[in-house]
Amino acid sequence: TLHTPSASGRLLEGGVGYVRLSNFYSGSADSFRQEVDALLEEGAKSLIVDVRGDPGGYVTELEKILDYLLPEGPVFTQKPRWWGQLVYQSDADCVDLPMAVLVNRHSYSAAELLAAQLRESVGAPIVGEQTTGKGYSQVTFPLFNGGGAGLSTATYCTGSGYSLIGEGIIPDVELSLEEGAVMGGEDDVQLQAAIRLLRSDEG
Secondary structure (H helix, E strand, O other): OOOOOOEEEEEEOOOEEEEEEOOEOOOHHHHHHHHHHHHHHOOOOEEEEEOOOOOOEOHHHHHHHHHHHOOOEEEEEEEEOOOOOEEEEEOOOOOOOOEEEEEOOOOOOHHHHHHHHHHHHHOOOEEEOOOOOOOEEEEEEEOOOOOEEEEEEEEEEOOOOOEOOOOOOOOOEEOOOOOOOOOOOOOOHHHHHHHHHHHHHHO
């Protein structure tokens, strides 16, 4: 069995912690927390969460990450087709740092909800490109012929009940990478914009 960590991080100049989260698959919340905890030990003064190209994954992993990052309050709302809505709460423990989020048009599903909730709960600015707006959960029902039918069974929203369906996230700073630029590299204009936003908040 090969296990690939979902998160990676490093401390940038000026005490900016940078964490890239590649998916929300099983174990991603633990991987993310380990990276952020390590940055806090190194003295991070702010945090950038990069979910560009993140296809999403399990809602349970999203809930754990939101609970870890955010203060007490509603952080996720699930509205099933056949019964009442469920609102998930974060406890009072949180990462008490200024935050910013990076997204692009390939940030999808749980990645979009993470960015939207960070903005909703703590005012984290979002930098990058408008996202797709995938706010449904699907269940695959097996068929007798060996195939399956995938049906949307619930709507996913932010803690306040805001849906991203059909709209996605409109970043606070809309900016695209130049062709050939490397995400997280010196020519990453989206990352540099997020760093400037965090430094202006500190000032």
